[in-house]
Amino acid sequence: xxxxxxxxxxxxVTQATALLLLLLSVASWVVMGYKAWLLARxxxxxxxxxxxxxxxxxLATAREQVASLDRSGLVLPLVDALAAQHxxxxxxxxxxxxxxxxxxxxxxxRGLRAALQAGSTPLQWGQVLxxxxxxxxxxxxxxxxxxxxxxxxxxxxxxQQIGIAQLAGPVGEALVMxxxxxxxxxxxxxxxxxxxxxxxxxxxxxxxxxxxxxxVFGEAAGPAA
Numbered sequence: 001x002x003x004x005x006x007x008x009x010x011x012x013v014t015q016a017t018a019l020l021l022l023l024l025s026v027a028s029w030v031v032m033g034y035k036a037w038l039l040a041r042x043x044x045x046x047x048x049x050x051x052x053x054x055x056x057x058x059l060a061t062a063r064e065q066v067a068s069l070d071r072s073g074l075v076l077p078l079v080d081a082l083a084a085q086h087x088x089x090x091x092x093x094x095x096x097x098x099x100x101x102x103x104x105x106x107x108x109x110r111g112l113r114a115a116l117q118a119g120s121t122p123l124q125w126g127q128v129l130x131x132x133x134x135x136x137x138x139x140x141x142x143x144x145x146x147x148x149x150x151x152x153x154x155x156x157x158x159x160q161q162i163g164i165a166q167l168a169g170p171v172g173e174a175l176v177m178x179x180x181x182x183x184x185x186x187x188x189x190x191x192x193x194x195x196x197x198x199x200x201x202x203x204x205x206x207x208x209x210x211x212x213x214x215x216v217f218g219e220a221a222g223p224a225a
Contacts (some may be wrong), residue, residue, distance in 0.1 A: 004059045011151070017144040017177060021137060022185055025184045028133045030225040032191040036121060046205050048077035053209075059083055074119040074206060076202045081115035082213050123199040127192060128186035134189035141181015148174030 049066045055076070056062035063079050070076045152171050 002217065008049055013147050013152070014144060014177075017147070018180070020140055021144075021177075021180050021184050024133045024137050024140070024188075028065070028130055028188040031186070032195065035126055035191070035195045035199075035217055038072065039195060042074055042199070042202050045070055046202055046209075047070055050205070050209050053079065068105070072122065074122070074202070075157065075209065077115035077118045078206065078213060080110060081111035082217060085111045090178075109214060112214055116210055118204060120203050123202055127196055127199075129193075130188045130192035134185050134192055137185035137188065139208045141177045141179070141184070144177025144181070145174045148177060153195060168185055 018058055048068045051060045052069060054064040056065055059079075059082070061077075063083060066079050148171065152174070
């Protein structure tokens, strides 16, 4: 029996449901593939950028080094926020590493918060789509299942004599749609959970770096305008 018999014998509802599941699957896998690449690169770059920043002798040098390492653009917004709020740092204690300059304060909260939001946006990209696919796909599959059963019952009601070949399409349609909905939803849910946890770790590193910047350089930034 043709494995695609259930689709070729299906009506517009069946084919539209199958197409929707296919689109949801493709979209979720594209998002997961891109996020996997982005998160893998970010896990390497963020610690490198933070270490390079604290080893630099001045803010200007630190920014250059971070800009060369931070291809994902996650750490550089924090450094730019520091430079915008704290221009005197570049000439303060020029002979010391940046880790030894400044004093503890909370003056940079506003600028660093905005920079954190800008840096975290790429990490959260696609999470809503994965959550939506994981929630929606089983119900789309269930719709296909119910419609396939309805199709089979309609054939039984309209025919005095019906063979297994005539029922194979609608029954197969119902079974395949159930499996297809789960096959689309399960990877999306796993991707949402695993990649969300990985993104959370990177965001925690960025928040820790922002807290350190605030503590070390806040007082030297001077009073807010």
